[in-house]
Amino acid sequence: MRIAVIGAGVVGLAAAHALADDGHDVTVIDREGPAAGASRGNAGWLAHTDIDPIASPNMLRQVPGFLLDPLGPLAIRARYLLPILPWLTRLILASRPAQFARSVEALVSINALAMPAWDTLSTRLGMGAMIHRRGALFVFDTVARYEAGRVKATRQRAFGIPVDTLGPHELRQMEPGLSNALAGAAYYPSAAHVSDPRLVTEALFAAAGLRGIGFARATASAIATEGGLRVVCEGRDHIPADRVVIAAGAWSRPLALGLGDRIPLDTERGYNVSFPGADTQIARPVAFDGHGFVATPLATGLRIGGAVELAGLHLPPNHARTRALHTKATRFLRDVPAFETGTVWMGFRPCIPDSMPVIGHAAASRHVVYAFGHGHYGLTQSAATAGLVADLIAGRTPPIDLSPFSPTRF
């Protein structure tokens, strides 16, 4: 079948490969090129061990404190407060204990597919060296946070996630580049990270070209279902297809709306600063619990960033936030390069209020499949999502229950 995949981010490209594996004639459509969106500059974690949705009772408890600090882990730009209110209401509802428990189960199911799917994809495409398997750390700067981390670790172990808790001495031995001020850590030995998310996405794109997957640089404005399925593109001929996959990240909402699906997709913007070529000081990714940022030792240099800003797709970035993250990092990491020597970036996480992606058929046509809304974990879940998309298109029974990811769940 001819399949058009809209979006050359990590999700769309992984899907294109899975569909080519099934023998389809695939064309990827992107208005810019590969890795133009969130897949370009993210933190690079393959964080299949993170099984807690952002929408959680714990998050709700922390929000008031976060909002008091305009440069803290969570901010809402005043001009975006009104537009984001319905989404926020859904987030609060999804944070209730019963929904939280259902979301954890769903995330456990998709995350269990994530590493095996990445292993298969990266091995098949000769990209194995781009996956670094050194685990990941969540570090705690107070004893209270450390104790809460131990409770969380017990819960995670019950879901089969390997996690070790480390005291300050063991942590220093593992990562001498971290400050002495830390109370301990949770170590996830099976977590991994990529050499650089942009390079990985570009490698997927290059490999796609080599195996005959087509590319069209075009802006998709709609999917026409009457009179033959096709992608309607701005200023150029429509692209006919037998099946269409929408993987346009944070920009997918209007395309789904055109098909009658009102999906509550918005963006949680994230910021970071990277120091290309700088000695990374740390051997594995580190998350600073309660502070909303992470540090990743990419092959291309140290990257520090994170945070969530609710400000939609159009307001300009506020890199005072990036500077604030950098300042915080200097408290916990030794020898962080000066902010001015780094490269700043802002990306648009495609976020659904219940913290789960949308993977399923469009209401208007079973010939259109959605694969977007992966929020904080799109790199992690991309290869797994790709397999699920291929299953939906082939009519195979997927290995997990897809109802928690259904576009009709809202």
Ligand SMILES: Cc1cc2nc3c(=O)[nH]c(=O)nc-3n(C[C@H](O)[C@H](O)[C@H](O)COP(=O)(O)OP(=O)(O)OC[C@H]3O[C@@H](n4cnc5c(N)ncnc54)[C@H](O)[C@@H]3O)c2cc1C
């Ligand atoms: C600061 C930050 C840190 C992160 N860290 C991690 C992490 O460590 N691990 C992890 O798993 N995830 C992480 N994420 C999340 C991850 O980056 C995203 O979930 C993931 O990249 C989404 O991929 P995507 O392919 O769905 O979307 P994108 O990468 O945004 O790609 C969408 C593509 O669609 C194209 N497009 C959009 N609209 C159209 C249109 N109408 N026509 C044609 N083309 C279109 C765009 O040009 C773009 O190339 C992070 C995100 C941020 C912002």
